[in-house]
Amino acid sequence: MKKKIAEALKTKFKSFGLSNEAWDRIASAKEETVKEDKDIEAAISDVATMDLIAKELQKMRDSEIQKRTDLQREHEDYKAKHPDTGDDDEKGGDDDGEKKVDWAATLKAAIADAVTPLTEKITALENLNSKKAALAGARESFFGGDYAKKYTQEAEDAWERAVELNEATGSKMTAEELADKATGYFNKAVSRKGVDTSKPFVADPPKDDKEGTIDWSAEKKRLQDEGRLPKDQ
Numbered sequence: 001m002k003k004k005i006a007e008a009l010k011t012k013f014k015s016f017g018l019s020n021e022a023w024d025r026i027a028s029a030k031e032e033t034v035k036e037d038k039d040i041e042a043a044i045s046d047v048a049t050m051d052l053i054a055k056e057l058q059k060m061r062d063s064e065i066q067k068r069t070d071l072q073r074e075h076e077d078y079k080a081k082h083p084d085t086g087d088d089d090e091k092g093g094d095d096d097g098e099k100k101v102d103w104a105a106t107l108k109a110a111i112a113d114a115v116t117p118l119t120e121k122i123t124a125l126e127n128l129n130s131k132k133a134a135l136a137g138a139r140e141s142f143f144g145g146d147y148a149k150k151y152t153q154e155a156e157d158a159w160e161r162a163v164e165l166n167e168a169t170g171s172k173m174t175a176e177e178l179a180d181k182a183t184g185y186f187n188k189a190v191s192r193k194g195v196d197t198s199k200p201f202v203a204d205p206p207k208d209d210k211e212g213t214i215d216w217s218a219e220k221k222r223l224q225d226e227g228r229l230p231k232d233q
Contacts, residue, residue: 137175
């Protein structure tokens with residue numbers, strides 16, 4: 001299953017450019033939550049997976065920074081051990097009239113070139129996670145209401161409409177705004193059934209069983225076998 005998860009990750013998130021080792025680490029973390037092939041897509045699309053990818057990207061970024069920092073330190077060490085004796089640096093050229101290289105600026109630019117794309121990917125993931133978290137929070141808030149639990153079909157329809165509207169406008173709604181939008185659609189739908197959601201929710205009374213409809217024979221026999229009731233004569 002781990003191999004299948006890793007392949008699915010590489011396919012779905014190819015643009016992030018992680019190594020096979022990184023995908024394997026993420027697959028290992030997700031393996032315990034996936035029992036069947038049909039569960040893979042949902043498992044690799046959640047917020048937890050996005051966090052794992054972000055961490056791997058951060059590792060890549062830190063590694064790139066470290067490599068170039070080490071190069072800069074090696075260059076500085078070399079310069080300290082081999083100081084220039086002429087005036088070429090001050091003149092900005094060497095004996096042949098060639099412009100000297102500004103190694104510090106070059107290394108700084110190299111770090112930026114390597115790190116900026118990774119930082120942008122991490123930021124994109126963080127934004128995606130924020131949207132996913134808002135969606136999850138809104139869903140929990142909306143469907144946790146007593147009216148939504150009772151009128152499930154109207155609740156599902158209202159939620160789908162709210163989510164479609166949010167996506168069409170760039171998924172910019174907060175969790176509260178999305179839940180409020182779904183609630184508005186829901187209230188209109190159930191009002192057609194004469195339901196006023198502004199009033200306190202009153203649960204349906206339990207259905208009373210008519211006398212004699214419950215079969216107590218098994219319980220009676222158990223109590224008789226335990227000696228807690230006399231056996232029938």
